[in-house]
Amino acid sequence: MVPASSRTPGRPALSRRALLVGAGAAALVAAGSVAWPAGATSAPGPAALRDLVLASARRPYTGVAEASGRLGLPELPQLEQATALFTRTTRIRAFHAGPDRWRVDELTPAGERDTYHLGDTETLWDFGSGRLTRVTGSTSLRLPRAADLLPPDLARRILAAAAADPVTALPARRVAGRSAVGLRVTPVDPDTTVAHVDVWADAPTGLPLRVEVAGRADPGRPVLISELTSVDLTAPADDVLTPVLPPGGTAAEVRAVDLTGALRVLGPAAPPARLADRDRRPRYPDLPGVGVYGPGLSGFVLVPLTGRVAAQAVQGASGAGAVPIEVPTGRAVGVSTPLLSVAVRAGGRRGALLVGTVSPDVLARAVTELAGQPR
Amino acid sequence: MIGTELALMLRRRRVWLCWALLCLLPTVVAVLLATTRLAPPPGSGGAFLSAVLSDGQLFPAAALALVLPVFLPITVAIVSGDAVAGEASAGMLRYLLVRPVGRLRLLVAKLVSVAAFTLLAVVFVTVTSYVVGVLAFGVGPGAEIGGAGTITSLSGATLTPLQLVGRTAGTVGYLALCMLTLGAVGIFFSTLTDSPLAAALGVLAVVVTSAALQPLDAAEAVRTFLPTQHWLAWIDLFRDPPLLDAVRTGVEVQLGWIVVAFGAAWANFTTKDVTS
Structure with a gap:
C-alpha cells in the first residue's frame, strides 16, 4: 500500500482539499451567474x-x-x-x-x-x-x-x-x-x-x-x-x-409580393368602419379589404380570404382544437394563444381572418358582426 | 514524466485505433455523398454538410460537426478513463507512485497526455477530411478564382486561404479545449475507481445528461454551464465578420470545467490510499 501522505493520512486532508475545490467551483458558478449591479446612471423619467x-x-x-x-x-x-x-x-x-x-x-x-x-x-x-x-x-x-x-x-x-x-x-x-x-x-x-x-x-x-x-x-x-x-x-x-x-x-x-393586386382579385368588400366596438384606423389604405381596428396593444387586423382558403383554415383549425364560434351565416372558429387570438370565418365565396392582441371574446364578437353584414 | 506519458500514449494501439475510427467516419460519409450526390436539404442536417457537394474544402468543418456529438466524446472518454484507473487495474499504480514523483505531477502528466490526444484527434480529422473532401468533391468555384483554400463563408463573403487557415486553427484549438473538458472529467472519474470502463461510462453519462438538459426550458438557469452547450460555437468562426462572443463564453466555461474537474481529481488522488 502507498499511503497518500506520511503526515496526514486519510480523511482530514481529503475534506480540506475537496472543500477547496467545491468552494472554487461555487465561486466560478457565482461569477458566471451573478447579476452585476447596474451602476449609477442619470436615469430619465x-x-x-x-x-x-x-x-x-x-x-x-x-x-x-x-x-x-x-x-x-x-x-x-x-x-x-x-x-x-x-x-x-x-x-x-x-x-x-x-x-x-x-x-x-x-x-x-x-x-x-x-x-x-x-x-x-x-x-x-x-x-x-x-x-x-x-x-x-x-x-x-x-x-x-x-x-x-x-x-x-x-x-x-x-x-x-x-x-x-x-x-x-x-x-x-x-x-x-x-x-x-x-x-x-x-x-x-x-x-x-x-x-x-x-x-x-x-x-x-x-x-x-x-x-x-x-x-x-x-x-x-x-x-x-x-x-x-x-x-x-x-x-x-x-x-x-x-x-x-x-x-x-x-x-x-x-x-416584392404584390398584396394589393392579390387582394383586388378577391374583390373584397370594404372593411366596416367599426367592429367589436373598435373604430377602423387609417392603416394600409392601399390594401383592399384589410382593416386595422383598435388602438396599439389592444387591436386586431381583418384580412379577407377566398372562400376556399377560409374553409380549409376553418377545417384545419377545428381539427387542431379550435373553439367554434356561433355566427348567423357560414362557419367560424377561434384559436387563442398566450398573446395572440385568431378567428377565421368561412361562408360562400369569401371568408375572413382576424388576428390580434385582444381576448378571444372580442374576435368572436367581430366575426359575428361580420357574418351579419351584407357582403 | 510528461515525455514518458506522451510516449506511452503514442505506443498504445487503442489510441491509434481511436484516431483511425474518428477519421474513418467522415471518410465513409464523404464516399456516400460523392457517390449518391444526395446531401441534406439546405438548412437541415449537420453543419456545412449541404454545402460540401459544391466545395470539398468545406468538408473538414462538416467532418468536425459529424464526429463532435458522439464519436469524439467516446474516444476521449476511453482514453481519459484509462489514465489512472488503467494503471490501477493493471496493478501498476502503486509501482508508479513508488518513484520519487509527486502525485500532482503524475496527474498533470496524465492531463497533458489526454490534451495531446484530443488535439491530435481533432487535427487528424481536419487534415484527413480536407484531403478526402477535395478528392471527393473537388475545390469550389471560390478556389478556382482565388486559389486553393478560398471558400465562401456562411455570410457569403469569400475567405482567403490565410483566413481559412486561421479560422480552422481556431476551430481545432476550440474543439480540443472542449474535449479536454471531458478529458479532465475522465481523469477525475479515473481516480475514483479502478475500472477504466466505469470511468469512461461516467464521462459519457456527463455528456448525455448535459445534452438532455440543453433543450429544456426548465434548465435555463444552468444551461450556460453545461459542457455541451457551447460545442457548436466554433461555427461562428466561419461567419464574416467572425463572431467571437459564443466562442469566448465557451472557452470560459470549458476552462472552468477543466479547473474544477482537475481540482477534484487532485483532491481525491493526492489523499487516496493506493492499493492497486
Missing part, C-alpha cells in the same frame, strides 16, 4: 425614456441578440420560418448604420439568412441555397422576420403603438455589459391579451437593449423576450453592409 427610445432609430450599433418566443403558435404550412420566430430561440446579428442602411443576420447552426437594407433596396442572402436575392419594390404589409425581433426595432414598434398607454419606471439592470434603465408599459384596455411590456434601454443613448412581453394569462412569465447579448455603439464598417455574390452563388431578382 419613464416618459422621457419612452421619447428617448422612440428617437433612437438613427443610433448606429453592432450587436448580437437572442429572441425567445413562447407564443404557442401552431405550425402553419409555408409559414414555418415566420412562426418559428415566435415559438423558438432565434440568434440575430445586427449591423445598424441608420434606418435606411442596415444588415441583419439570422444565425442558425447550419448557416445564416441575411437581410441587407440599403435605401429602397433589400437583398437577401441564404447560405443554404447559396442564393443572393435582390428584392425590388415594396409592400406595406409583410410577414415577420428576424429583424423585427431585435430589441431596438421591437421596442420602438411597441412603444409607438402604445403611445397612449401609461408608463412606469423599472429598476435599472445590466444588459450586454451596459447599465440599462427600464420602463413598463401597461395597456389600459381590459380586453387586451398583453399584461405589460418591459423595455430596458441604454441610459445615455436610449437604444433599447432588452424587451419582455408578458401575457395576461401568466404575467410573471414573459412570452417573448428579446435581448442584445453584446452591443457596440459604433457605426458598422461600410463593407459589411454591402451584399456580395460569392463565386458559385446564384443571383436572383424578385419583385
Whole structure:
C-alpha cells in the first residue's frame, strides 16, 4: 500500500482539499451567474425614456441578440420560418448604420439568412441555397422576420403603438455589459391579451437593449423576450453592409409580393368602419379589404380570404382544437394563444381572418358582426 | 514524466485505433455523398454538410460537426478513463507512485497526455477530411478564382486561404479545449475507481445528461454551464465578420470545467490510499 501522505493520512486532508475545490467551483458558478449591479446612471423619467427610445432609430450599433418566443403558435404550412420566430430561440446579428442602411443576420447552426437594407433596396442572402436575392419594390404589409425581433426595432414598434398607454419606471439592470434603465408599459384596455411590456434601454443613448412581453394569462412569465447579448455603439464598417455574390452563388431578382393586386382579385368588400366596438384606423389604405381596428396593444387586423382558403383554415383549425364560434351565416372558429387570438370565418365565396392582441371574446364578437353584414 | 506519458500514449494501439475510427467516419460519409450526390436539404442536417457537394474544402468543418456529438466524446472518454484507473487495474499504480514523483505531477502528466490526444484527434480529422473532401468533391468555384483554400463563408463573403487557415486553427484549438473538458472529467472519474470502463461510462453519462438538459426550458438557469452547450460555437468562426462572443463564453466555461474537474481529481488522488 502507498499511503497518500506520511503526515496526514486519510480523511482530514481529503475534506480540506475537496472543500477547496467545491468552494472554487461555487465561486466560478457565482461569477458566471451573478447579476452585476447596474451602476449609477442619470436615469430619465419613464416618459422621457419612452421619447428617448422612440428617437433612437438613427443610433448606429453592432450587436448580437437572442429572441425567445413562447407564443404557442401552431405550425402553419409555408409559414414555418415566420412562426418559428415566435415559438423558438432565434440568434440575430445586427449591423445598424441608420434606418435606411442596415444588415441583419439570422444565425442558425447550419448557416445564416441575411437581410441587407440599403435605401429602397433589400437583398437577401441564404447560405443554404447559396442564393443572393435582390428584392425590388415594396409592400406595406409583410410577414415577420428576424429583424423585427431585435430589441431596438421591437421596442420602438411597441412603444409607438402604445403611445397612449401609461408608463412606469423599472429598476435599472445590466444588459450586454451596459447599465440599462427600464420602463413598463401597461395597456389600459381590459380586453387586451398583453399584461405589460418591459423595455430596458441604454441610459445615455436610449437604444433599447432588452424587451419582455408578458401575457395576461401568466404575467410573471414573459412570452417573448428579446435581448442584445453584446452591443457596440459604433457605426458598422461600410463593407459589411454591402451584399456580395460569392463565386458559385446564384443571383436572383424578385419583385416584392404584390398584396394589393392579390387582394383586388378577391374583390373584397370594404372593411366596416367599426367592429367589436373598435373604430377602423387609417392603416394600409392601399390594401383592399384589410382593416386595422383598435388602438396599439389592444387591436386586431381583418384580412379577407377566398372562400376556399377560409374553409380549409376553418377545417384545419377545428381539427387542431379550435373553439367554434356561433355566427348567423357560414362557419367560424377561434384559436387563442398566450398573446395572440385568431378567428377565421368561412361562408360562400369569401371568408375572413382576424388576428390580434385582444381576448378571444372580442374576435368572436367581430366575426359575428361580420357574418351579419351584407357582403 | 510528461515525455514518458506522451510516449506511452503514442505506443498504445487503442489510441491509434481511436484516431483511425474518428477519421474513418467522415471518410465513409464523404464516399456516400460523392457517390449518391444526395446531401441534406439546405438548412437541415449537420453543419456545412449541404454545402460540401459544391466545395470539398468545406468538408473538414462538416467532418468536425459529424464526429463532435458522439464519436469524439467516446474516444476521449476511453482514453481519459484509462489514465489512472488503467494503471490501477493493471496493478501498476502503486509501482508508479513508488518513484520519487509527486502525485500532482503524475496527474498533470496524465492531463497533458489526454490534451495531446484530443488535439491530435481533432487535427487528424481536419487534415484527413480536407484531403478526402477535395478528392471527393473537388475545390469550389471560390478556389478556382482565388486559389486553393478560398471558400465562401456562411455570410457569403469569400475567405482567403490565410483566413481559412486561421479560422480552422481556431476551430481545432476550440474543439480540443472542449474535449479536454471531458478529458479532465475522465481523469477525475479515473481516480475514483479502478475500472477504466466505469470511468469512461461516467464521462459519457456527463455528456448525455448535459445534452438532455440543453433543450429544456426548465434548465435555463444552468444551461450556460453545461459542457455541451457551447460545442457548436466554433461555427461562428466561419461567419464574416467572425463572431467571437459564443466562442469566448465557451472557452470560459470549458476552462472552468477543466479547473474544477482537475481540482477534484487532485483532491481525491493526492489523499487516496493506493492499493492497486
